[in-house]
Amino acid sequence: MQITLSVNGRSHTLDVPENTLLVDIIRERLRLTGTHVGCDTSQCGACTVHMDGRAVKSCTVLAGQADGASITTIEGIGTVDALHPMQAAFRECHALQCGFCTPGMIMTAIDLVENTSQLDGSTVREGLKGNLCRCTGYHNIVKAVLSAADKA
Amino acid sequence: MYRFRHHRPATVDEAARIFSDCEDPAYLGGGMTLIPTMKQRLAAPTDLIDLGRVDGLSGIRVSGEEIRIGAFTRHADVAASREVIHAIPALASLARQIGDMQVRNRGTIGGSVANSDPAADYPAAVVALGATVHTNRRRIAGDDFFKDLFETALEPGEIITAIDFPIPARAAYRKFPQPASRYAIVGVMVAELGGKARVGVTGAGPCAFRATALEEALNRGFDAAHLEGVEIPDAGFNTDMHASAEYRAHLVGVMAGQALAAL
Ligand SMILES: Cc1cc2nc3c(=O)[nH]c(=O)nc-3n(C[C@H](O)[C@H](O)[C@H](O)COP(=O)(O)OP(=O)(O)OC[C@H]3O[C@@H](n4cnc5c(N)ncnc54)[C@H](O)[C@@H]3O)c2cc1C
Ligand code: FES
Ligand code: FES
Numbered sequence: 001m002q003i004t005l006s007v008n009g010r011s012h013t014l015d016v017p018e019n020t021l022l023v024d025i026i027r028e029r030l031r032l033t034g035t036h037v038g039c040d041t042s043q044c045g046a047c048t049v050h051m052d053g054r055a056v057k058s059c060t061v062l063a064g065q066a067d068g069a070s071i072t073t074i075e076g077i078g079t080v081d082a083l084h085p086m087q088a089a090f091r092e093c094h095a096l097q098c099g100f101c102t103p104g105m106i107m108t109a110i111d112l113v114e115n116t117s118q119l120d121g122s123t124v125r126e127g128l129k130g131n132l133c134r135c136t137g138y139h140n141i142v143k144a145v146l147s148a149a150d151k152a
Numbered sequence: 153m154y155r156f157r158h159h160r161p162a163t164v165d166e167a168a169r170i171f172s173d174c175e176d177p178a179y180l181g182g183g184m185t186l187i188p189t190m191k192q193r194l195a196a197p198t199d200l201i202d203l204g205r206v207d208g209l210s211g212i213r214v215s216g217e218e219i220r221i222g223a224f225t226r227h228a229d230v231a232a233s234r235e236v237i238h239a240i241p242a243l244a245s246l247a248r249q250i251g252d253m254q255v256r257n258r259g260t261i262g263g264s265v266a267n268s269d270p271a272a273d274y275p276a277a278v279v280a281l282g283a284t285v286h287t288n289r290r291r292i293a294g295d296d297f298f299k300d301l302f303e304t305a306l307e308p309g310e311i312i313t314a315i316d317f318p319i320p321a322r323a324a325y326r327k328f329p330q331p332a333s334r335y336a337i338v339g340v341m342v343a344e345l346g347g348k349a350r351v352g353v354t355g356a357g358p359c360a361f362r363a364t365a366l367e368e369a370l371n372r373g374f375d376a377a378h379l380e381g382v383e384i385p386d387a388g389f390n391t392d393m394h395a396s397a398e399y400r401a402h403l404v405g406v407m408a409g410q411a412l413a414a415l
Binding site (some may be wrong): 001017018019040041042043045048051054055056057060061062063064065067108111112127129130131 | 153154155156157158160180183184187188191192200202204228251252253254255257258332333334
């Protein structure tokens with residue numbers, strides 16, 4: 001099927017098989033490999049991107065569902081020289097170890113901060129329920145999100 | 153995933169027509185259950201009929217004594233809706249407890265109810281509040297909707313279009329979540345509607361049901377004292393690695409007590 005979607009502000013028209021997942025378009029077709037795949041059960045959140053402004057698991061979105069959508073991936077939020085405030089907070093708070101979960105964590109955290117009025121430790125943990133980290137024990141991730149929220 | 157065709161109809165009638173023309177079709181809601189199921193090859197429909205571009209299937213409307221929620225309304229929108237928070241806060245709170253933020257941003261109420269997962273949250277509200285499920289063919293009373301494990305009163309090809317929830321005098325929902333998936337090991341909604349108690353239970357049995365023993369007890373007196381000692385029979389309850397039938401029966405009483413305290 002032919003689909004058109006905008007990724008990080010650039011429009012792409014692609015011909016893809018109907019059983020293609022959004023994450024495969026992002027990684028395989030557009031070569032934006034910052035978005036990760038950590039599971040086959042829609043549980044880990046490593047594949048989280050923004051679709052029309054909301055955090056979604058791109059491994060559980062079909063090409064045809066993403067047709068016409070505006071997608072933002074981890075590559076679209078900041079640059080090495082000008083990190084997004086959430087990226088800066090993750091670095092500042094040492095909120096990553098291996099980094100595999102980090103792009104998904106950051107995309108979820110940005111949605112969380114933008115759409116929640118009052119955040120505290122427990123609402124951040126609640127908000128990050130859909131993102132698994134096997135390294136950090138979450139403590140510093142929560143710290144980073146709260147610190148970015150404070151500055152937002 | 154196996155290959156399939158992806159149809160994107162613009163109306164309910166067109167969706168139903170495509171369904172009747174396909175070999176092994178399935179409607180696609182938010183895909184939060186169906187897509188993982190297809191990835192695991194537990195389902196392999198030949199045709200997906202996407203309800204996401206069908207006009208008029210999403211939205212929330214309050215009219216007098218009811219809230220109507222369109223079938224394609226996403227969990228996050230129910231959770232954040234001022235109307236729902238104002239009229240039935242227990243329903244907004246239930247929606248907020250489903251899965252995680254990304255799942256709530258995609259999953260729809262119609263898909264959740266049509267699926268009748270034994271551990272899904274919405275079914276507890278559908279039975280507790282005596283909701284009416286609207287389809288493209290008829291209306292189905294919430295009490296008659298859930299039939300068994302993943303089985304509902306829906307006929308092949310029937311599409312849920314909206315669900316009407318009567319606004320109760322008060323209601324509360326409490327769930328004991330499975331900590332990894334967030335699905336309900338047991339979830340209970342206690343409501344007072346038309347002067348009577350209604351108690352909807354999910355997670356415990358093959359599908360959502362009303363706990364009549366608890367309702368009778370609360371109709372004698374709407375307080376915790378009347379719940380004490382009420383026997384919840386565990387016959388037919390689910391047993392799995394997370395909880396035995398007996399433990400689930402116990403949790404029904406505990407969650408009902410917590411919901412009652414939160415009313
Ligand atoms: C990680 C994870 C955690 C989750 N945790 C929870 C939880 O805690 N509680 C909970 O309740 N749920 C949970 N879910 C399930 C989630 O709520 C799903 O969104 C929901 O069960 C299905 O809705 P959907 O719109 O995604 O439907 P789909 O997955 O698209 O469809 C599900 C079924 O319903 C049918 N269908 C869809 N829409 C209609 C319609 N309008 N009319 C007729 N048939 C229709 C489809 O054909 C399919 O058989 C979780 C899911 C995931 C991935
Ligand atoms: S890859 Fe695990 S949720 Fe998408
Ligand atoms: S930093 Fe390794 S998985 Fe989170």
